[in-house]
Amino acid sequence: MAEQEDWVDLGAAETLSQMALRRIAIRNIGIALSFKDGTFGAVSNVCNHAGGPLCEGALDGDFIMCPWHQWRFHRATGKGEPGFEDDCVPSWPVKVENGHVLINLAAPTKRNRKPHPPHPLEREPRREPGPLRLAGISTTAMDEAYPRFSGSDHLLNHALEAAREEGAEIRLLKLNELRFRACEGYYSKSAQACTWPCSITQMDDGDEMERVYEALVHWADAVIVASPIRWGAASSLYFKMAERLNCVQNAITTHNRVLIRNKVAGFIIVGGQDNIQSVAGQMLGFFAELGFLFPQFPYVAHSRGWSHEDMERNVEIVRASEELKQGAAQLAERCLGFAQRLIDSHETTPERITRGGRKAHSLDME
Numbered sequence: 001m002a003e004q005e006d007w008v009d010l011g012a013a014e015t016l017s018q019m020a021l022r023r024i025a026i027r028n029i030g031i032a033l034s035f036k037d038g039t040f041g042a043v044s045n046v047c048n049h050a051g052g053p054l055c056e057g058a059l060d061g062d063f064i065m066c067p068w069h070q071w072r073f074h075r076a077t078g079k080g081e082p083g084f085e086d087d088c089v090p091s092w093p094v095k096v097e098n099g100h101v102l103i104n105l106a107a108p109t110k111r112n113r114k115p116h117p118p119h120p121l122e123r124e125p126r127r128e129p130g131p132l133r134l135a136g137i138s139t140t141a142m143d144e145a146y147p148r149f150s151g152s153d154h155l156l157n158h159a160l161e162a163a164r165e166e167g168a169e170i171r172l173l174k175l176n177e178l179r180f181r182a183c184e185g186y187y188s189k190s191a192q193a194c195t196w197p198c199s200i201t202q203m204d205d206g207d208e209m210e211r212v213y214e215a216l217v218h219w220a221d222a223v224i225v226a227s228p229i230r231w232g233a234a235s236s237l238y239f240k241m242a243e244r245l246n247c248v249q250n251a252i253t254t255h256n257r258v259l260i261r262n263k264v265a266g267f268i269i270v271g272g273q274d275n276i277q278s279v280a281g282q283m284l285g286f287f288a289e290l291g292f293l294f295p296q297f298p299y300v301a302h303s304r305g306w307s308h309e310d311m312e313r314n315v316e317i318v319r320a321s322e323e324l325k326q327g328a329a330q331l332a333e334r335c336l337g338f339a340q341r342l343i344d345s346h347e348t349t350p351e352r353i354t355r356g357g358r359k360a361h362s363l364d365m366e
Contacts, residue, residue: 229271260291
């Protein structure tokens with residue numbers, strides 16, 4: 001069967017050859033037009049992975065590299081990179097006549113999305129039967145070879161032990177022991193580029209942020225996050241984790257998908273100087289945006305205040321304080337008690353989610 005023809009003039013070849021890669025919009029079709037080694041190529045501007053704009057990427061040899069997640073497609077045939085040739089985007093025949101670039105819009109190749117096995121985190125969040133589960137997250141940074149006493153870790157351990165004694169399953173995650181990359185700003189490229197699971201987690205098998213996602217989204221009924229105070233703020237590792245958790249919240253924005261439901265969060269905050277309320281406020285606000293709920297009195301905290309620059313004394317107080325130990329244990333009890341009520345309510349009362357924009361998602365409880 002003869003190829004259908006509908007040749008359309010894209011413009012002067014001299015002008016179009018000035019850029020290695022550009023976007024052409026014609027008849028509501030977005031095209032990534034490339035020029036290399038004296039020839040033009042025309043493929044769809046939409047990447048197979050998450051819809052990234054190929055025209056904003058870069059040429060890697062004869063392949064266009066998507067700017068969002070670095071998927072590659074041949075600039076002329078649209079085929080995927082070696083090993084992924086069956087994962088292809090549409091391409092169109094291109095020729096140059098009388099100094100003008102022409103494209104045959106009637107003869108595109110077909111888009112083919114090669115099936116990719118879903119990431120383990122992609123499964124639907126579902127609470128499995130069993131006892132209550134409490135995850136503790138330590139955000140303290142220290143030299144692993146020469147560890148020091150950490151007040152926030154000390155109290156977190158007491159909280160987890162109290163939960164274990166009450167029959168709960170516990171899991172401790174120390175961010176200092178996990179090897180995970182910092183957020184690389186995919187949301188700054190586009191909301192759609194910030195995916196769930198996280199783009200970094202999908203691309204990097206060695207990125208251990210996966211363990212935090214697994215605990216928070218799939219495993220835990222309640223989580224207690226422990227942080228020292230660093231210059232009036234939570235620890236650097238806390239913020240490194242928080243930035244990577246943006247993909248959990250962004251799933252609501254991009255796919256109207258609420259990943260955190262009927263889960264409880266509490267906090268332990270310890271510092272040699274004050275600013276407890278500010279640190280707690282940030283944590284409460286952020287974890288609320290993820291979808292967590294809070295028990296009454298959702299954090300335990302201690303500081304010596306600005307007038308006490310005696311960290312040795314602060315360590316001594318935290319280490320010896322029975323009141324702080326009891327407070328941490330009671331925080332675990334409050335978190336687990338609230339989590340149990342949420343589970344019981346969920347079993348008897350259908351949950352209702354107010355969906356919509358980034359700020360319009362809340363759980364209505366009867």
